Structure formats: structure tokens, C-alpha cells
Amino acid sequence: MEHFINYDSVTAYYFVTGGLFLMYLAFRILYSLIVQNNFMQTQYRAYGHTWRSIQCNKSIPYNIYCTVCEKLMLAVVGLFCECCAVSACKKCYKTVDKRYKCKQLTWPSNKIFPHQWVDVGISRTDIAENNDHSDDSTKKYFCSWCQRIKLCNNTRDLKTEQCDFHKYSNIIIPPTSVQMEKGNVISIQPVNNSNWEPLIIIANRKSGSNRSDEILSLFRGLLNPIQVIDVSVTSPESVVRWLPEKCRVLVAGGDGTVAWVLNALFAAPHIKAAVAIFPMGTGNDLSRVLGWGPGCPSYIDAHSIISSIKQATVEQLDRWKIIIKPKRGRLGRRAPERILHAYNYASIGVDAQVALDFHRARTQFLYRYASRTLNYIAYVFLGVGRALDDGGCEGLERRVRCCADGVALTLPPLQALLALNIPSWGAGVHLWSMGSEDEVEEQSMSDGKLEVVGISSSFHIARLQCGLAEPYRFTQASNLRIDLEGSCAMQVDGEPWMQGPATILVEPAGQSTMLRANIKRSEC
Ligand SMILES: [Zn+2]
Ligand SMILES: [Zn+2]
Numbered sequence: 001m002e003h004f005i006n007y008d009s010v011t012a013y014y015f016v017t018g019g020l021f022l023m024y025l026a027f028r029i030l031y032s033l034i035v036q037n038n039f040m041q042t043q044y045r046a047y048g049h050t051w052r053s054i055q056c057n058k059s060i061p062y063n064i065y066c067t068v069c070e071k072l073m074l075a076v077v078g079l080f081c082e083c084c085a086v087s088a089c090k091k092c093y094k095t096v097d098k099r100y101k102c103k104q105l106t107w108p109s110n111k112i113f114p115h116q117w118v119d120v121g122i123s124r125t126d127i128a129e130n131n132d133h134s135d136d137s138t139k140k141y142f143c144s145w146c147q148r149i150k151l152c153n154n155t156r157d158l159k160t161e162q163c164d165f166h167k168y169s170n171i172i173i174p175p176t177s178v179q180m181e182k183g184n185v186i187s188i189q190p191v192n193n194s195n196w197e198p199l200i201i202i203a204n205r206k207s208g209s210n211r212s213d214e215i216l217s218l219f220r221g222l223l224n225p226i227q228v229i230d231v232s233v234t235s236p237e238s239v240v241r242w243l244p245e246k247c248r249v250l251v252a253g254g255d256g257t258v259a260w261v262l263n264a265l266f267a268a269p270h271i272k273a274a275v276a277i278f279p280m281g282t283g284n285d286l287s288r289v290l291g292w293g294p295g296c297p298s299y300i301d302a303h304s305i306i307s308s309i310k311q312a313t314v315e316q317l318d319r320w321k322i323i324i325k326p327k328r329g330r331l332g333r334r335a336p337e338r339i340l341h342a343y344n345y346a347s348i349g350v351d352a353q354v355a356l357d358f359h360r361a362r363t364q365f366l367y368r369y370a371s372r373t374l375n376y377i378a379y380v381f382l383g384v385g386r387a388l389d390d391g392g393c394e395g396l397e398r399r400v401r402c403c404a405d406g407v408a409l410t411l412p413p414l415q416a417l418l419a420l421n422i423p424s425w426g427a428g429v430h431l432w433s434m435g436s437e438d439e440v441e442e443q444s445m446s447d448g449k450l451e452v453v454g455i456s457s458s459f460h461i462a463r464l465q466c467g468l469a470e471p472y473r474f475t476q477a478s479n480l481r482i483d484l485e486g487s488c489a490m491q492v493d494g495e496p497w498m499q500g501p502a503t504i505l506v507e508p509a510g511q512s513t514m515l516r517a518n519i520k521r522s523e524c
């Protein structure tokens, strides 16, 4: 019998399977590069527990055995509640939701608030130390409010004592002070303790990186979950309605999130809140200036963040109001006036154009894969691209007239005009003091003055970033008036847009209270 092999179909088969395997391999490599940690994306809930994979970075202990079926949990099936530390496997977590209560956000003020003990496993090492080999039922209980651990073999002994919140009593909002209505916080009654200064954590879970989600998760375990705010669900404007009069706020995010929170706090002058920053953006200039570091560290330790916020000192930061009055167009129509607030810097010209290119590219395809390295590479490429094509910023000095405190500035050939509030620009460049340090007036972020500088081209930006050039230093002023002819890119605190012909007024708008880190944080 003649065997006939169809070589074409065999080749096709190997081609297909080989192709599929290579695709899978490429997917795995990309996946491992893109996904930095394996957080199960959960949203905080007021009822039931907030489950996370046990592989996550945690601030509280957990039981490696399921609370219901008592089986040892593998990393793939193990879950724990990020608020109260109860653990369960993927089969049993719904039973735990029904059987055990999570941290109570609110509690009647006339009743004592007891410890909330959660079983976090059998303590074999502790038994060995106590030479008590006979008793194998001694369990470790963890109070999810005061973080104490108690060894005990009878659950009835646990429930009576009052919880004092121990280590973090000065920064926790106790459930007895919280007044809630329909799941929303209405008000916070002050605590009878002069050292009480609650810590509020604000982050944006939808900011593109899952590190913000990690911050929210870590602090829900240590504080009252109402103190941990995800701005993608609750806006800062609604939070300031119930914030205690004296508090410290940690904003985990980029310059945009920080400015959003500062504006909301400024609108509520009765609240004396001092703001610390956990850097999560690309530039993080304000964070660098205040000593909170240039970027997010690879490992986040919530306890050390709390201690550096406690030791931080209060400092004032100038706030600036930017009024943009568009000029009449050809048809005689005038666009509406725009008002913005700046904390870091504002600029017109080529640096805003690079930021705008980056902003457009990111919203198109990079946003989904937000990684700092990729963002940085994209930024560099776009900057080089703008060196070859100035984006209409050439000869800016002919289209811009600038008056600083009523005095008109004489401008040399320029491609960008900047007004700086803080001594850091473009991810850590000390623009004002570059070059001749001894002759330059001091730059301060609380002196009520802006520093006006100019940049001649995007090559000039590149040389400034390497420390090889100095900018044009024009003046220090409190009031600016800029008349712009034609359109040009503009930015305020890293938020860029295309600006048409307009008169731009910059004037002081009070101060914000910030926190300066005293310990140097480890840089990544
Ligand atoms: Zn189970
Ligand atoms: Zn829970």
C-alpha cells in the first residue's frame, strides 16, 4: 500500500502551532513587562469585605489558611480583606461576607467601641517559645483597628475590651466620631485629644498606573476606610465638606491630582489641612522641591510613609490666578474668559508644545501601557522631533508682549516664555539659579513673586536639562500681563493646550499649606 504524505498540510500545521506558541510567548513577555504587580482590581465597599489577592503588598497580617474551610491557600486562590485582614479562598469568600463583619465605619458614640479581633492563624513559633507543646489550638488574633496581636485559645475572652487605636490613635478617625447618612459621611465630631490630627489619603485609582490602587489598599488596612479616598469615585470637592478642621492630607498622584486637591482645600478656608505628596506622575516637580522624592519607589511601605508625614514641617506655597481673556476673532466673536490656578509654573511656547505632543500621543496609544520608562522615551523622541520643527514657536518675541509689574520686558529671540513659582521645572531642572548662582536673586515659593525666564529653542531645553546652558533671566514679579498674537501652545502645571490670541493676566491668589519631608526618602 502506498503511503502518501501531504507535505503542504504538515508544514501548514507546524507553521500554525509554531506561530501560536510564539504569539503566546510574546504575550507572556509583554504581560510580565506591562503588569508590574498582580493586584486584583477591587472597589472599596461599605458592606461586606474588600477582597485582594494574597500576593499583593500588604500593611496588615493575614491567615494563610482559609477562615471557612481551613485549607492552606495557594497564592492563586487566596484572598484577604485589605481593610480587616480576614482571609478566605475563592470558594468561601462569599460565606465570609455573610458571616463576619468588616471594619465598622461608624459606631454609636454612647457605646464603647471594642477591639475587632480577626483570626490570623495558629502561632506555632509563639507556642514553642512558651514551652506549651500540649495546646495546639492557640490562635493569633489581630485587631484591625489598633494593630495589636493577641494569643488566645478561647474566642469568648476577646470581645469585651475597648479599643484605644494604640499606635495610630492620633491619626485615625474613630468610628464613634463619624456620622453617616445613606452610606455617605455627613460630619466628623472632633476627638477630645489636642494631638489628634487625622491623616487623609487621596489617590486616583484610574490614573493609569496601579500603584495608586496599591496606596489605597495599604492605608485601608491601617486607618478608618473613610479616610482613604479614591478621587475617581469621590471628588475632593465633596470630601472637603466633612473634613475635620485640622488634618494632614497625603495626595498620591501627579501634579494634576495635587492641584485638584489644593484647589478644593482652598475653597474651604475653615479647614486647616497641610498637604504631603506621594509622587506618581512623570515630572513631580512640586514633590521634588518639598523633599517627597522624584518618583514612586519600587516598594511602598505605608508605616514609614506615616512616620515621615508625622515628622514633616509645615510650609507655605504661593498660589497664582491665571486669567485668559481671548481677543476678538475675525467674525467679531469672543471666546469666554478662562480662569486657572497655578502652583508650579506656566509657560507659552516650545516646552508647552512638547508637553502637548506628549499629551496627544499618550491619549492615543500609550495611556493603556503607562510605564514611566516608555513615557520618558516617548517624551525624548517628541522633544527631538520639535527641534526639527518648532511647531510655530519661532519668533515668539515678535508675537508676545510681556509686562511685569507694569514694566514692559525687552525680549531677545525666543521660543518659550515661562513664569516659575517653584525652583524645579521639567522634572528637576533648577532653571532660575542655573549658571551664575551668586548674582541671581533668591527664588522662593512663598515670597509672592514669580520668576520670568525665556528659552531660545528646544535644543536650548535639551542643553538646560544637561546643565550646559542658562536661560534668559528676565525679572521677578507679582503681576504679569502677556499679550499673545496668533496661536501658540500653552501650559499650566504640565496641563497643555493650544491657545489662540489672548490677553493673559497672572496675579497672586493666596497661599496653600504644604508639608516638607524632613527625612530623605530612598530614591528609586
Ligand atoms: Zn475556603
Ligand atoms: Zn473586611
Ligand SMILES: [Zn+2]
Binding pocket: 114, 115, 116, 143, 144, 145, 146, 147, 148, 162, 163, 164, 165
Ligand atoms: Zn483594638
